[in-house]
Amino acid sequence: MPIPASQPVAPAVLTDLLDGRWAHVRREARVRMAALPSPATYDLTTEQHREQVFAELHELAKSGYPRVGFPVSHGGEGDLGGSLTSFEMLGFGDLSLMVKAGVQWGLFGGAVEALGTERHHDRYLRDIIELRLPGCFAMTETGHGSDVQHLRTTATYDPATGEFVVHTPHEAARKEYIGNAARDGRIAVVFAQLIAGGSEHGVHALLVPLRDEAGLTLPGITIEDCGRKAGLNGVDNGRIWFDQVRVPRDALLNRYGDVAEDGTYSSPIEGDSRRFFTMLGTLIRGRISVAGAAGSATKSALTIAIRYALERRQFTRPDSDDEVVLLDYLAHQRKLLPALATTYALHFAQEELVTTLHELTTDDHRQRELESRAAGLKAATTWHATHTIQTCREACGGAGYLAENRLPQLKADTDVFTTFEGDNTVLSQLVAKGLLTGYQQHLHELGSVGMARFIADQFVGTVIERTAARSLIERLVGAVTARDEDADLLDRGWHLRLFEDREKHVLDTLARRLRRAGEPGADAFEVFNAAQDHVLRAARVHIERVVLEAFVAAVDRCADPDAAALLGRVCDLHVLSTVEADLDWFLGHGRVSTAKAKAVTGAVNDLCRHLRPHAAVLVGAFAIPDPLVAAPIASGAERDRQDAQRGHDQDRLPRKEDSGRATAS
């Protein structure tokens, strides 16, 4: 497969494209963070680390950082996209600080803003923004982590005193893993089953004070430290029990449900379940922030591993004393370069999601679609981070295991991202369910011809909604009329058709399969459970299509022709390595022939070789300031040592006998 030559590109050209709409936020964050990088934390005790992070959080508050996302009316700047972008940038520093900031301003502050009303905003927002009131987001319980709709903490209204009584009825109902709880939080947004007028009204949120100004726990509150974790030890996670704690009626964050003085419940939203998911929907930003930080950590890891791979040498070439640079080995390229390509793809998908959310006006349908995409991208990005950072660690061998080279901390800190702010497996099911909702409603009404038409319509409709480059994608998809088996492996239209067709097929067969759940006598749980691997695949292939389209749109936006050409090859590698990872499906469903399957593997190898000379530029474009990259193995020390060796080797004695070549390469 002939690959068009790629010209050298200056990293700054790519950086401009990657930086996108909130480039100013990124540039400012780089300057601020490079000037005062977080000191290394790996030798700190838990308490020392927490202290350092809390001090840094205060510095952040002073810098005005948290204002960006809050409303102008309460001292903020009302720039949601800028706020999400600045969270992403925090991901280049100590991830404990990112999470601590996320708890204070994203979850806690965000809940007060989104679920509260004017009285809460007036009373709390400024103190929250300026960190005079450190708070917690107390949703998760020990017994209910993923299934938070069924949590068991109660908030019972007592009309005699006009108070809510907040209570932990048993051990499984204690609040679990609450950030800011073990040390710094003074107040919490507590999610509890609301009981008023003698009945339950589902989960609502209330503000419950935890500690006084001196930091002493208030009466009725018990807090336990969750203790040491795999990572993120600068965040003070704790467990909270409430023993009949009384708070005034106006502690209820009452935007979506209120209780009158006499105990009468009222809500603008019908149905506990719908109301609950509306409340959760306002918290979409948490997932987007986690995905952004995971992306940043992945970029840090790749920057370290690829810079090392460009300097580190191991084993000589046959019949030569030249030692081979690691990144010249195909196996090493295959470890790092497809992961780098997919990191680009996910970056552009994330950027597009942030932009769409930023521009969102009140529109129930698009909100749901965005929630689904945020959930899916969060799953994809955090799994990619876990996999890639692991690979980077291994690619750096023992050096990658040393704390000073940062990969261990990046791995440990991001590891929980796959299961917090929504377990990825659970989120993937939500994505699939969202895709099926339209399906299931319609399939009952339509005959098979109508169904086929509906399926086609559904996807055209979905494409229209989802990508910023609709006309481009449609043009590319339709550009080639030849049989796809003959399509060139680098044909973008073929790539797009392949991903779209796969999604259609997986979703179509899944919908048919799940219809059985509605048949008389069927055990709905068993039908769904037996198809769970199919459900997870549906979510994955859907997100893979969305990500690809975002990447294609970004390449199209690139005004510099050389940069666009190079990015095109990165996109090719992303597509074909994704296809290669799912070849069993494509082969098993007759979407590629065995000849083409082999060609895909060959093309991945060719593209790795092709992009090898551009690897430094491609990680350089992430523009992570050197003080944040920090790892000694990524800072030229290895090159210096190689030079010293070469200097020395010139004076070596001749070997008495030729040892023969016995390298492992």
Added chain:
Amino acid sequence: MPIPASQPVAPAVLTDLLDGRWAHVRREARVRMAALPSPATYDLTTEQHREQVFAELHELAKSGYPRVGFPVSHGGEGDLGGSLTSFEMLGFGDLSLMVKAGVQWGLFGGAVEALGTERHHDRYLRDIIELRLPGCFAMTETGHGSDVQHLRTTATYDPATGEFVVHTPHEAARKEYIGNAARDGRIAVVFAQLIAGGSEHGVHALLVPLRDEAGLTLPGITIEDCGRKAGLNGVDNGRIWFDQVRVPRDALLNRYGDVAEDGTYSSPIEGDSRRFFTMLGTLIRGRISVAGAAGSATKSALTIAIRYALERRQFTRPDSDDEVVLLDYLAHQRKLLPALATTYALHFAQEELVTTLHELTTDDHRQRELESRAAGLKAATTWHATHTIQTCREACGGAGYLAENRLPQLKADTDVFTTFEGDNTVLSQLVAKGLLTGYQQHLHELGSVGMARFIADQFVGTVIERTAARSLIERLVGAVTARDEDADLLDRGWHLRLFEDREKHVLDTLARRLRRAGEPGADAFEVFNAAQDHVLRAARVHIERVVLEAFVAAVDRCADPDAAALLGRVCDLHVLSTVEADLDWFLGHGRVSTAKAKAVTGAVNDLCRHLRPHAAVLVGAFAIPDPLVAAPIASGAERDRQDAQRGHDQDRLPRKEDSGRATAS
């Protein structure tokens, strides 16, 4: 696909089979370790952890543990298999202690024993066994980690004084990552290029004192602490520089090469390279020990994750208030049960390898085959550990991220296993190279008919050498004459044929491809490098066949029919999930039809469901004592909380309205 019903089996029956030949060593270790489990280390500073581990190492020495593997003539018991098994058992405790013991008695003590001669044995072995002389194994250098044949430390013989001068010529030649160096080691086996009589003789090992009895570093020695690592922080890794350090002539471990008083070099082995690999070959035990410990850590992680999955509930069934046990979800079964099945498979392969090594008499050919198998199994087992422990962490959600539940430590400690004692990617290439050696020698001599015959012969020969159950395997392989497309998915003969055929094909095509390297004008490095993914696949499929045959042999050894039947299903799940992971190859090479490919996925689901009721027994059979499992989530706390919730829920108020079902499942 109908799966024969499996009867309940007592875990002890399986434990007997798993415990195998060195059952007495395992039982003794369980009792000893359960009586005094390592205290939790996650809150310790590096220094505290090192102190604790060194104290535990002294306890081990007192218990007589290290004696098992050393020769009877020097206070040992001469039981190599027992020694390797007891290393494996240490893997159920603090892995820092396992590695520290491995450095002292496996690497350092093993090198003195294997590379030294009587004078070294007499002088050092007892002190080593009894830990009066803590030592290091100083092979790796900063510039040469994998390619140790080219390390740069020199040992130059000075006939004027009868001494060797050990020297670090430049920064890349400093000794790197040396266990026991930063704190406790008093002496080191140092690997250096031997220079005598004015020429180099390749890498040899010498004993070089590092510290005096008071622990002070000796003149000419500089030691630096490697500092904090991702895990294994109870091991004091350090860097060592030698500045013209003089040691007497008899410091040379001279079994494979000696220097006379006048500087004349002599060796029983011709050729630097062959000599070097003979010296390395004696260190095969290190790789086997790492594989064993990785297996133990994997068993610990699976025990924790599966016990939790059997008690943890999340989300209600449709139209019910019953919350579903995690392991009832197909997605959760798929995360844990195939990994459990492969853990069984690798256990039996490891056991077989230990037995074969234990019984080995001097036989050059079998030694090389065993080295290759040890390298391949080490790669397979440690990658499986990394993958499985990661999965277990995720399967336990936030609870899996808490240090008290041990998964973070298991993950961090074992993470380096994939790259130490040989980087897995490098080891895999050694395996492939070993398989090809015979090939390449023969292919030049044979025409195509002869080659085909040779290929067939080669594999029969290989099978004969490798498995303890040769006649069984041959009977099974030959048992079915029907077309394989029609073979039952649980047909063991089909499994064996499928794996053997894949190995033949991959190796055959690889051999043809690599022959090009010998053609005139070919760049041998480029030819080899372009095929590197093919090379890695060859190693993997070879090891997968070896592992499968070991599992099949173990099922055959099982005298209890119910246990054998259950193990048969575990073996089926291992085989079919391995096939599923490589379906792109089997489909792409016409080895399974698309219909059969779908059936494989269905069968994996069916086998997961089938084994679900036996999951507790299958992890129980590992017989890890409760004080070593240790994690609170694996000890019934979750069940107690579920009970408390159920008790409480009986008194709950009725909901005012049906909330509708909105679970993610």
